[in-house]
Amino acid sequence: MAAFSTAGFGGIFITVFLHSSSTTDSSCKPISGGFRVQNIPHGPVYFARFAGYIKLDIGICQVSSAVIDMKKRLSTQVQSLKSVYxxxxxxxxxxxxxxxxxxxxxxxxxxxxxxxxxxxxxxxxxxxxxxxxxxxxxxxxxxxxxxxxxxxxxxxxxxxxxxxxxxxxxxxxxxxxxxxxxxxxxxxxxxxxxxxxxxxx
Structure with a gap:
């Protein structure tokens, strides 16, 4: 009977069958030098932090826009008040x-x-x-x-x-x-x- 193990890919587990020299299936031949299961390396994953930065940047832009609008309204009101006198x-x-x-x-x-x-x-x-x-x-x-x-x-x-x-x-x-x-x-x-x-x- 063939033994099996699992390899992880970022939280996704894939079943891998290991072959031995005693297998009875003639179509399955052992790989020269043996076979070793290992995790395939991946680059750092930053999606959570990146999303946080995007949200923060959007918030800052919204606050800045609100401040600019408020300054414009106040300036208009001041100018309007000055024009009364x-x-x-x-x-x-x-x-x-x-x-x-x-x-x-x-x-x-x-x-x-x-x-x-x-x-x-x-x-x-x-x-x-x-x-x-x-x-x-x-x-x-x-x-x-x-x-x-x-x-x-x-x-x-x-x-x-x-x-x-x-x-x-x-x-x-x-x-x-x-x-x-x-x-x-x-x-x-x-x-x-x-x-x-x-x-x-």
Missing amino acids: VPESAIDYAGIFGRGGQNSGDEDFALFKCPSCSHVYLMDYEDDTVYVDGNDLSQREGVSDPRYPRRLLVCVNCKRRLPKGKWIGPRAEEQFQVTWSELEASAWSWVAKPSDPDDEI
């Missing part, structure tokens, strides 16, 4: 000078409003001068420091004192910033206009 760059200096708005000769203008009633004012912060009436630029009030006023301005409309704070500038408090709709409804509607997108290209 009238920037200093939109102020019409020629229009102000044409209406007699010259002051000390080195004017820097900015808009702000009364937080209580939204009455709009124009300020020359180079000379700490507030223009209180958009129809009469000779009507002016002086303040010692527009960003940190020691002499508080009394609103000509509601008669309330404007609170301390940053009235103008890049860090102006939101309560003092003037929106385009507020400007349009005020006596200062002529003093600024939105920038033309074609001019920024």
